[in-house]
Amino acid sequence: MRGAPHNEDLLRELAPQVLGVLVRRSSDFDAAEDAVQEALLSAARHWPEEGTPDNPRGWLIQTSSRKLLDHMRSEKARRRRESLAAVREPPAGESTGPPSRDDTLTVLFMCCHPSLTAASAIALTLRAIGGLTTAEIASAFLVPEATMAQRISRAKQRIKASDVPFGMPTRAEWTQRLRSVLHALYLIFNEGYASSAGDDLHRVELSSEAIRLTRMVHRMLPDDSEVAGLLALMLLTDARRPARTDADGELIALDEQDRTLWDRQLIAEGVALIDGAVTKGAVGEYQLQAAIAALHVRAARVEHTDWPQILALYGLLERMTGNPVVSLNRAIAAAMVHGPAEGLTLLGALDERLPRHYRLDAVRAHLFEMVGDVEAAVKHYRAAASRTTSVPEQRYLTKRAARLRAGLDAKDVKNSTQGPSTD
Amino acid sequence: MTKYLLTVDYNGGVIETPMTEWAPEEIKAHMDYYGALNQELTDSGELVEQQALTGPELAKVVSSDGGTAPVVTDGPFAEFKEMLAGYQLVDVESEDRAIEIAAKVSRVPGPGGMPLQQPIGVRLVMDDSDFELLTPEL
Numbered sequence: 047m048r049g050a051p052h053n054e055d056l057l058r059e060l061a062p063q064v065l066g067v068l069v070r071r072s073s074d075f076d077a078a079e080d081a082v083q084e085a086l087l088s089a090a091r092h093w094p095e096e097g098t099p100d101n102p103r104g105w106l107i108q109t110s111s112r113k114l115l116d117h118m119r120s121e122k123a124r125r126r127r128e129s130l131a132a133v134r135e136p137p138a139g140e141s142t143g144p145p146s147r148d149d150t151l152t153v154l155f156m157c158c159h160p161s162l163t164a165a166s167a168i169a170l171t172l173r174a175i176g177g178l179t180t181a182e183i184a185s186a187f188l189v190p191e192a193t194m195a196q197r198i199s200r201a202k203q204r205i206k207a208s209d210v211p212f213g214m215p216t217r218a219e220w221t222q223r224l225r226s227v228l229h230a231l232y233l234i235f236n237e238g239y240a241s242s243a244g245d246d247l248h249r250v251e252l253s254s255e256a257i258r259l260t261r262m263v264h265r266m267l268p269d270d271s272e273v274a275g276l277l278a279l280m281l282l283t284d285a286r287r288p289a290r291t292d293a294d295g296e297l298i299a300l301d302e303q304d305r306t307l308w309d310r311q312l313i314a315e316g317v318a319l320i321d322g323a324v325t326k327g328a329v330g331e332y333q334l335q336a337a338i339a340a341l342h343v344r345a346a347r348v349e350h351t352d353w354p355q356i357l358a359l360y361g362l363l364e365r366m367t368g369n370p371v372v373s374l375n376r377a378i379a380a381a382m383v384h385g386p387a388e389g390l391t392l393l394g395a396l397d398e399r400l401p402r403h404y405r406l407d408a409v410r411a412h413l414f415e416m417v418g419d420v421e422a423a424v425k426h427y428r429a430a431a432s433r434t435t436s437v438p439e440q441r442y443l444t445k446r447a448a449r450l451r452a453g454l455d456a457k458d459v460k461n462s463t464q465g466p467s468t469d
Numbered sequence: 470m471t472k473y474l475l476t477v478d479y480n481g482g483v484i485e486t487p488m489t490e491w492a493p494e495e496i497k498a499h500m501d502y503y504g505a506l507n508q509e510l511t512d513s514g515e516l517v518e519q520q521a522l523t524g525p526e527l528a529k530v531v532s533s534d535g536g537t538a539p540v541v542t543d544g545p546f547a548e549f550k551e552m553l554a555g556y557q558l559v560d561v562e563s564e565d566r567a568i569e570i571a572a573k574v575s576r577v578p579g580p581g582g583m584p585l586q587q588p589i590g591v592r593l594v595m596d597d598s599d600f601e602l603l604t605p606e607l
Contacts, residue, residue, distance in 0.1 A: 163562055165470045165562060187470070187560075189517050189560050190517060190518070192511070193511075193514050193515070193516065193517055193560065194514065195514075196511060196512060196513070196514035197513075197514030198514075199514075200512075200513065200514055283605075300605060300606060338605070339605060342605060375605075375606055378606040379606070434595075435471070435593055435594075435595050435596060435598070436595060436596055436597060436598040437595045437596070437597055438597055439598070440595070
């Protein structure tokens with residue numbers, strides 16, 4: 047990350063606003079985005095020495111406009127003369143006016159345009175809205191900087207080619223376009239959350255970044271209950287993070303987590319958000335997921351979990367999304383309410399919809415473990431371990447199979463592997 | 470995005486003739502094809518890394534019991550044809566795309582422009598993802 051923390055927060059807050067102004071003037075998203083990146087780097091170099099300007103937003107707009115102008119001059123492209131004139135003569139007073147919320151949102155809608163693949167949308171959002179450098183984004187996704195630079199450049203070319211007008215989506219396309227935005231934010235969070243066990247301290251905290259961006263969207267669209275739902279889901283999931291891995295970075299399942307380690311502040315905020323959102327009507331999938339997460343974190347002890355309520359919510363979510371992974375979760379909830387046999391029956395219907403999927407094996411193993419069929423549980427834990435693509439999950443599943451095999455009581459193993467120094 | 474390792478062995482596919490016996494323009498066409506493919510993957514932001522490996526002449530096998538000095542030998546290796554000759558690490562949207570790229574590698578031209586049809590290994594790289602978000606109950 048660049049610069050002093052204060053400057054960095056300010057720069058990243060201003061980045062999408064400045065970009066919005068430039069795109070509006072030049073109609074060249076690609077060049078404008080590059081120009082803003084250069085201006086941000088320049089600010090990070092000069093502000094710590096020369097002091098933060100009185101009007102940082104105006105400074106950034108001026109500097110990036112100049113960079114954009116330089117770029118256009120060097121391009122010597124005749125077809126760009128028109129936009130050149132527009133950049134040269136900014137409407138009076140605009141650069142010092144109040145920040146436009148709409149511009150930030152409009153840029154975000156562009157970055158998550160449905161014509162882009164999810165991976166491109168994520169990369170572009172992190173750079174244009176998040177104000178991260180290409181190197182930071184590349185390191186977060188564990189690819190070389192050149193690879194990420196190419197991906198971002200292609201995304202911008204695609205936006206250019208698709209001729210998306212710079213403006214808010216129309217009423218008719220609003221829901222679908224907002225869904226693309228929320229999906230991109232969700233994937234950024236997911237990526238960061240997944241890598242929380244990683245030991246690379248230099249990796250950008252993608253989950254914190256996703257929360258920051260979703261907070262921003264929530265501030266701009268406070269009445270949208272799905273935005274609130276997504277933010278709540280992120281906060282409630284993030285709240286469990288301290289209990290999610292042990293001192294060695296090994297995964298700990300929800301029912302074995304030390305719940306006193308959960309972040310109470312995040313939980314309070316997330317619960318308040320989701321409670322507020324569901325009273326507004328128009329229940330969506332993020333709200334349902336957040337409501338389920340809220341039921342989990344409300345239980346101070348695992349045996350206090352309100353499984354009937356969770357089962358009902360998964361039922362709603364299943365009907366809404368048709369996602370087989372949701373059906374998988376519903377089977378677990380059904381097992382907790384009606385017994386593992388019921389859960390296993392529900393899983394039977396999923397073999398075709400989730401063929402050879404390790405999660406199906408993992409859930410089946412859990413349920414066989416609940417029934418007391420150790421042999422079947424071991425078999426399915428092993429099958430799941432051989433099919434997962436995740437290193438920490440593979441370790442978790444292998445260990446789970448091994449400890450069943452060894453005929454140990456789950457709690458004994460938890461005590462001996464977790465050790466006294468988890469906190 | 471998911472990372473896949475595409476591997477190619479010293480297996481000439483349908484062509485038995487070693488490259489040293491190809492016509493110079495055939496070798497050039499072969500190299501140009503690889504060059505163009507790697508450029509395409511670079512431009513698309515999918516290529517993470519690619520390497521060619523030296524052959525058995527320069528390869529070693531090391532084993533160690535942790536106590537005595539490691540044992541270093543010049544073999545034995547799997548059959549020459551089954552030995553790794555090179556790889557590409559790609560980061561792609563789907564397995565379909567990984568397979569599509571592997572197919573392009575496989576049909577690299579040989580003598581007379583004939584596609585070599587080399588067998589390409591497609592291996593999914595593990596990551597550090599975590600199922601809690603999608604399946605919190607586990």
